[in-house]
Structures are given as C-alpha cells and as structure tokens.
Amino acid sequence: MPVQRYTTLPHHDRFPYSAIHQRSDFRWPNGARLAVYLGFNIEHFAFGEGLGANLGPVSPQPDVLNYAWREYGNRVGVWRCLELFDALNLPAGTLINTALYEHCPEVIAACVARGDELIGHGHTNAERQNGMDEATERDLLQSCRALMLQHSGVAPTGWLSPWIAETALTPDLLREAGYRYSLNWCHDDQPVAMQTRSGPIWSIPYPQELNDIPMIMGRQLDAKDFAQMLIDNFDEMLLQSQSQSLVMGIALHPYIVGQPYRLRHLRRALQHIANHRSDIWFTTPGAIAGAMDGLPQA
Template sequence: MSSPRYNTLPHHGRFGYSAIHQRPDFRWPDGKRLAVYLGFNIEHFAFGEGLGANLGPVSPHPDVLNYTWREYGNRVGVWRCLELFDALGLPAGTLVNTALYEHCPDVIAAFVARGDEIIGHGHTNAERQGSMPEEVERELLIDCRERILQHSGTAPTGWLSPWIAESPLTPDLLAETGYRYSLNWCHDDQPVAMHTRAGRLWSIPYPQELNDIPMIMGRQMDMKDFAQMIVDNFDEMLVQSLGQSLVMGIALHPYIVGQPYRLRHLRRALQHIAAHRDDIWFTTPGRIAGAMDERFPA
C-alpha cells in the first residue's frame, strides 16, 4: 500500500497537462505558423520606497543610484527604442504602469499614436499584487483598466502582474474585471485556456528567458549574447513552427535595452526578425488572444 505522503501533489486547477505535439492543429492569420511579439515594459517606481530592479548594490532609501538608472528608461531609453520600432515597422505590446499617466503621459501617448496595444501592468512596479487581499487586488485591476480607458481611449484586454506576482485568485479576478488574457504564466509555446470562476481566460506565452531582466541583470549576460539569443530562438522556433503554430515573445525594458551600446545589438536582432516578416505574423498579445477566440470559440 502506498504511503499517504506520496499522494497527488497540490495543483492549481487552471488547466490540465497537454503535450505540445498532441493538440488540434490551427494557423494564425494568412496561414502563418509563427506569431512573434514585443512585450515592451514601461514602468515607474516610487522614490524612496518600494521594489525595483537594481544596477548596483541596494542602498538604504532613497536609493538614488538604482532609482535614476531605471528612470533613464522613461527619459531616454524608451524614445530610442521607439525610433527603432518605427524604423523597422514593428508593432509593440506595450505593458504600462498606470502611474506613468501622471509621471510622463507623453510616453504612453506615443505608443497609442502608433496604434500599439496598451496592456495592464499594475500601477507601479514598486509593489507586488500577490500579497494583496482579494478586494484590494480587484480594486487594482479595475482602477488600471479604467485609467487606461480614460487616458488612452481603449480598455486593456490583457494583464502582466508587476514582478509576475499572483495571488491564488488572480486569474479569477482578471476574468471578472474584464480582462481576456494573462501574460503571467510562462509554461508553453502556445496559448492555453485557463479555467476561472468567470469562464475562460487565455494564457498567452510570455518569456522568462528571452527577457532582458533575468538574462542581463540576473545572469549578467552581455547584450551581444542576448541579441544572439533572440536570433537563435527565432531561427529555431521558425523551424519548429513548420509543424504547428507557435508564439514567441521578446520581453524588453527601456532602462536596460535603451542604453546606447545595448540598443545597437537589439537593432541587429530585430532586423534579423523583420527580414522574415513574410514568413511570420508579427503581432501583439491581444491580437493573439483574439485569434484564439476565433479559432476556438468558448
């Protein structure tokens, strides 16, 4: 008789196991097999308190070194990246902290003017939502959605939690407050339907390795190597997609890749992908979720 200690492990209950090669076949618009998107994270941080990525050793607040390094992204890096996206004609899935509407509204307005998708990314990355009580988390999701609608004209359909921090109820609350998809789960190369109290919520693949924070800041990878990583990932997924439709996201932050010496390498990587635009669907996460709704009605 087996020991109770080795019974079934706790499970999230949001979706079951599914092997990548055992699923219904489908194609993206125009018969494409590989969908590629930029997950461009524009963030604002509280001065003198809270969380934030760090360039150097963390100092007691006010941590001027790390705060101003991140703020470079909003003052300079974001505009350099925008010039690059414009030059290559690439859309962006723009993930925004709503605190930016007060701090530097011109930044978000520039992406809205391009027709880019605005995706909810909390009010500030100085805090996590995973430890919030249910009603406080619900209030955050509603406030961000309404604020984006008010200032940018379209309510967001997607969400990425600051620091990808979830409570056990986050998928339920997202579906209940009008969001159609989440970028928090990074477990697949195809969209996955998640069960929630309010019905289906799409999980759109979001990269945790093809992501400048864990690679460049966490693993201390040089940008030329990160750029090559983007190229290699794209080339391999282009081959893999001959057999089934896939999603490739690239997660970027302007205070990192907007630094001039890094931007040169990002340009090389994105030029490589743009040269294959006839072979791929370069899109946004919201359009991917919309395509899944069309192909797999609820």
C-alpha cells in the same frame, strides 16, 4: 516493511496537462505558423521606497543610483526604442504602469499614436500584488483598467502583474474585471485556456528567458549574447513552426535595452527577425488572443 503511500500533489486546477505535439492543428490569420510579439515594459517606481531592478548594490533609501538608472528608461531609453520599432515598422504590446499617466503621459501618448496595444501592468512596479487581499487586488485591476480607458480611450484586454506576482485568485479577478488574457504564465509555446470561476481566460505565452531582466540583469548576459539568444530562439522556433503554430514573445525594458550599447545589439536581432516578416505574423498579444477566440474550441 510498510509501503509508503504518496498523495496527489497540490494543483492549481487552471488547466490540465497537454503535450504540445498532441494538439489540434491551426494557423494564424495570415497563414503563418509563428506569431512574434514585443512585450515592451514601460514602468515607473516610487522614489525612496518599494521594489525595483538594480544596477548596483542596493543602498539605504533613497537609493538614488538604482532609481535614476531606471528613470533613464522613461527619459531616454523608451524614445530610442520607439525610434527603432518605427524604423523596422514593428508593432508592440506595450505594458504600462498607470502611474506613468501622471509622471510622463507623453510616453504613453506616443505608444498610442503608433497604434501599439496597451496592456495593464499594475500601477507601479514598486509593489507586488501577491500580498493583496481579494478586495484590494480587485480594486487594482479595475482601477488600472479605468485609468487606461480614461486617459488613452481604450480599456486593456490583457494583464501582466508587476514582478509576475499573483494571488490564488488573480485569474478569477482578471476575468471578472473584463480582461481577456493574462501574460503571467510562462509554461507553453501556444496560448492556453485557463479556467476561472467566471469562465475561461487566455494565457498568452510570455517569456522569462527571452527577457532582458533575468538574462541581462540576473545572469549578467552581455548585450551581444542576449541579441544572439533572440536570433537563435527565433531561428529554432521558425523551424519548429513548420509543422505547428507557435508564439514567441520578447520582453524588453527601456532602461535596460535602451542603453545605447545594448540598443545596438537589439537592433541587429530585431532586424534579423524583421527580415523574415513574410514568413511570420509579427503581432501583439491581444491580437493573438483575438485569433484564438476565432478558432473552434474543443
């Protein structure tokens, strides 16, 4: 009987396998072991076309029900969330669609006034970038960076693709456009150096489960259960981090957690985390990337 021959599986070649318990030790800037950040996604969607998260059944365009629900986040939810962050003195890594500069520039101005980090998140979440050719994707990354510099006075160092959609060249194009880190990959609890054709770029852990879209909208998790999930994850990672520095991100969208009954439960979860402020480093993704730049690289 012939022996079946197996071939090596296709690989991305961006980073090798690494077991988390076999790595060099380090600490975050304040000596803490656990870095926590808010990934606050503020988004704008085209009316009558394109993609978007849905509250109810998708209807023929114009899908007023789902569009208006998402727009609640920019008119109401974002302001309630910022009030909560202010009350707890929590910074945020704010991921923005650059279409917001035309639609509601005061929202981004409020985040800048708070001192939050602005992170590139495409021009609109009504479209994905994984269907783009190289020239189109390069233009998107460069244009978003230029618009943020023009309107907010700072060029972003980080990027999260709308719908976490990449092409095979996205890490290369990010590095070449001047970005220092990506939030697209959810494969580790520590930053990972990704190789590109122009040198390394940091992959900062971004959550796909501590994330209100897949949990609340996808799995239909109740707000109180999502809040308990944040608390449980934080408590367990705080315990794990006693022997190893880790990163915990929380992904939030104001049209979801900005709804009053959900905000009530988010308040409870963030208050619990804030009560441990002296035990952790509550920070932003850009600061995490900067801290990694300051460590000796193998």
